[in-house]
Amino acid sequence: MTAPSIRNVSEREARQVAEAAREQDWRKPSFAKELFLGRFRLDLIHPHPTPAADDVRRGEKFLATLREFCETKIDSARIEREGRIPDETVRELKELGALGMKIDTKYGGLGLTQVYYNRALSLVGSASPAIGALLSAHQSIGVPQPLKTFGTQEQKDTFLPRCARTDISAFLLTEPDVGSDPARLATTAVPDGDDYVLDGVKLWTTNGVVADLLVVMARVPASTGHKGGITAFVVEADSPGITVENRNAFMGLRGLENGVTRFHQVRVPAKHRIGPEGAGLKIALTTLNTGRLSLPAMCVGAGKWCLKIAREWSAAREQWGKPVARHEAVGAKISFIAATTFALEAVVDLSSQMADENRNDIRIEAALAKLYGSEMGWLMADELVQIRGGRGFETAASLAARGERAVPAEQMLRDMRINRIFEGSTEIMHLLIAREAVDAHLSVAGDLIDPDKSLADKGRAAAKAGGFYARWLPKLVAGPGQLPRTYQEFGELAVHLRYVERAARKLARATFYAMSRWQGRMETKQGFLGRIVDIGAELFAMSAACVRAEHLRLTGERGREAHQLADVFCRQSRIRVEELFARLWHNTDDLDRKVVSGVLDGRYTWLEDGVIDPSGNGPWIADATPGPSTKDNVHRPIR
Numbered sequence: 001m002t003a004p005s006i007r008n009v010s011e012r013e014a015r016q017v018a019e020a021a022r023e024q025d026w027r028k029p030s031f032a033k034e035l036f037l038g039r040f041r042l043d044l045i046h047p048h049p050t051p052a053a054d055d056v057r058r059g060e061k062f063l064a065t066l067r068e069f070c071e072t073k074i075d076s077a078r079i080e081r082e083g084r085i086p087d088e089t090v091r092e093l094k095e096l097g098a099l100g101m102k103i104d105t106k107y108g109g110l111g112l113t114q115v116y117y118n119r120a121l122s123l124v125g126s127a128s129p130a131i132g133a134l135l136s137a138h139q140s141i142g143v144p145q146p147l148k149t150f151g152t153q154e155q156k157d158t159f160l161p162r163c164a165r166t167d168i169s170a171f172l173l174t175e176p177d178v179g180s181d182p183a184r185l186a187t188t189a190v191p192d193g194d195d196y197v198l199d200g201v202k203l204w205t206t207n208g209v210v211a212d213l214l215v216v217m218a219r220v221p222a223s224t225g226h227k228g229g230i231t232a233f234v235v236e237a238d239s240p241g242i243t244v245e246n247r248n249a250f251m252g253l254r255g256l257e258n259g260v261t262r263f264h265q266v267r268v269p270a271k272h273r274i275g276p277e278g279a280g281l282k283i284a285l286t287t288l289n290t291g292r293l294s295l296p297a298m299c300v301g302a303g304k305w306c307l308k309i310a311r312e313w314s315a316a317r318e319q320w321g322k323p324v325a326r327h328e329a330v331g332a333k334i335s336f337i338a339a340t341t342f343a344l345e346a347v348v349d350l351s352s353q354m355a356d357e358n359r360n361d362i363r364i365e366a367a368l369a370k371l372y373g374s375e376m377g378w379l380m381a382d383e384l385v386q387i388r389g390g391r392g393f394e395t396a397a398s399l400a401a402r403g404e405r406a407v408p409a410e411q412m413l414r415d416m417r418i419n420r421i422f423e424g425s426t427e428i429m430h431l432l433i434a435r436e437a438v439d440a441h442l443s444v445a446g447d448l449i450d451p452d453k454s455l456a457d458k459g460r461a462a463a464k465a466g467g468f469y470a471r472w473l474p475k476l477v478a479g480p481g482q483l484p485r486t487y488q489e490f491g492e493l494a495v496h497l498r499y500v501e502r503a504a505r506k507l508a509r510a511t512f513y514a515m516s517r518w519q520g521r522m523e524t525k526q527g528f529l530g531r532i533v534d535i536g537a538e539l540f541a542m543s544a545a546c547v548r549a550e551h552l553r554l555t556g557e558r559g560r561e562a563h564q565l566a567d568v569f570c571r572q573s574r575i576r577v578e579e580l581f582a583r584l585w586h587n588t589d590d591l592d593r594k595v596v597s598g599v600l601d602g603r604y605t606w607l608e609d610g611v612i613d614p615s616g617n618g619p620w621i622a623d624a625t626p627g628p629s630t631k632d633n634v635h636r637p638i639r
Contacts, residue, residue: 009183017183017281022285022435029041030044032362033364033436033440035543036436036508038472038476040543045544047554049354055112058116063123069093074131076408077397079255080254080408083249085130085134085255085257097164098120099139099163099167100164101116103139103148104160107164108160114352117352118294121301122297125302126305129252133206133253134207134257137207138207140293140294141215141288142170142211143214143234146215146284149286150283154271155271169211170205172205172208172261173217174202174203175201176623186624187202187218188218189231191270196268197267198241203624205260208244208260210636213236214234214235216232216263220277231279237637240267241264241266243631244261245262245629247634252415259634264628289362293370295373296370296373296374296377303377303380306381307337307338309384309409310333314330314387324387333383335568336572340380340569341380342545342548342569343541343565343569344541346541347369347373347540347541363436367424367433368536374419384409392413395408427526433536434529444464448519476508479505492563492567493550497542497546504539507535507539514584528589531580531583534580538577545569549566
């Protein structure tokens with residue numbers, strides 16, 4: 001039994017699949033969820049949570065070992081030049097225990113906390129983003145994380161010791177015609193006795209070329225005794241019928257072992273299924289609740305490196321009688337990099353520590369960290385290239401060849417670009433976060449705007465919504481952010497926390513007004529929703545920056561400097577927030593839609609005259625029809 005390479009699904013079915021995969025309940029408090037509802041719950045993040053002394057000791061010990069390894073054993077220039085991480089480097093990482101940073105010690109791992117795991121990724125990612133991606137894909141979304149939460153004891157005993165020391169894992173969800181719309185998933189897993197038989201093609205399988213173990217998402221057909229649905233499996237990468245057909249090449253992360261993997265009649269034991277049938281997407285999304293933190297952690301490392309290079313270069317380079325850093329146009333960029341790096345580290349550390357304590361639900365915080373980190377990381381890398389001028393555009397090898405310091409700024413820019421696409425593009429993250437941000441509204445008033453609900457259902461929903469909004473709306477009128485002495489323990493940062501409180505209420509009012517105005521069409525207003533989320537991201541970052549600065553002041557660790565960085569960041573952030581608020585209602589969204597219709601209808605093809613398209617021939621989307629492979633297997637496990 002096989003499936004077509006493309007599943008045609010309606011917009012409604014696609015939404016239903018995505019909605020079913022969401023965690024429906026909020027069993028723990030969420031700072032970010034409350035923020036979007038106009039409630040500034042500073043008590044959920046302040047005082048700043050701190051790690052246990054034992055965790056610190058174990059984490060710092062490994063960081064010291066890892067730093068020495070990065071300084072002496074990682075040849076970043078060679079990885080960039082050859083487009084591959086040397087096998088000996090991977091083997092030494094295994095011996096170091098880097099594959100098992102997040103795996104419990106009872107399975108042979110290091111048992112690091114989320115805080116120290118992220119700091120390790122930030123460190124190794126600064127030495128080689130490709131190695132950072134390999135380790136992150138293996139542990140954050142590969143076999144270890146879903147098994148930790150959803151695996152049986154037998155699965156943990158079987159696979160986690162391998163993942164901790166010897167086996168590299170990969171996560172396979174995306175297909176040639178399936179990205180963020182999993183309802184179209186075409187890979188099948190057909191029950192056959194005690195096995196499932198997998199058929200299909202997976203695209204952009206990070207680590208897939210060298211992986212020993214795979215987490216594969218496949219659709220189980222509903223049948224007698226089988227609920228069916230998208231389901232997760234642990235699959236041995238060398239199973240008969242698996243072919244890695246291509247090692248993909250990219251503009252950045254040139255050492256990435258990312259490929260196209262075909263499954264043809266691959267037998268997988270039923271005992272290797274993770275969770276029940278139909279739970280695959282829920283498992284994937286739950287895994288990403290903390291797994292997404294690894295990417296912004298590496299963006300923090302990138303920001304730190306950008307700041308170091310900007311500082312050293314702009315002090316050495318002189319123009320018109322003084323260092324370029326002393327010119328306001330360049331100095332503003334350096335200030336942005338420094339302040340944003342501080343805030344982004346605050347966001348990642350705070351979210352990670354909350355994940356370790358497990359007191360709060362951080363699904364929105366982790367998603368905001370990924371969104372904000374990837375966007376700000378890209379801007380910092382771009383500003384560094386601008387500060388470096390022509391040298392920023394020149395490769396490190398070329399700089400070295402003519403006798404200058406081999407600074408890979410252009411490589412950093414190329415490597416950072418994928419972060420706005422990896423693990424949910426910025427546009428998809430906007431929609432995912434927006435859905436969570438309006439969850440409280442949909443819980444009480446969703447039936448009112450659902451065309452399939454009966455009049456009786458709508459009546460009950462109206463009564464429920466009336467009670468909720470009667471209690472909620474009056475609280476958005478005034479709050480502690482309007483009182484001049486609120487949050488005074490934060491010193492000069494109190495003014496920013498008062499602003500966050502006021503802005504959170506304003507954000508909630510804007511969301512409510514938009515839902516009242518557009519109702520069921522709200523989900524189509526992606527420009528509006530994106531701005532709502534971006535405002536929330538800025539408010540979260542401001543909160544985290546202030547809390548971290550005050551924590552550093554109280555612990556005597558560069559408190560004065562931290563307060564200064566937090567103050568500058570908040571002032572920069574507030575300018576962005578005010579612009580976003582203005583653009584909620586004054587924008588070109590409607591005109592943009594008209595232009596897009598004209599483009600798609602061919603009314604502007606005359607504008608394309610006068611150029612040559614150097615693209616090659618071929619389909620826009622490769623054929624992914626199930627069947628035996630006709631290509632050589634480029635799978636190469638590293639032993």
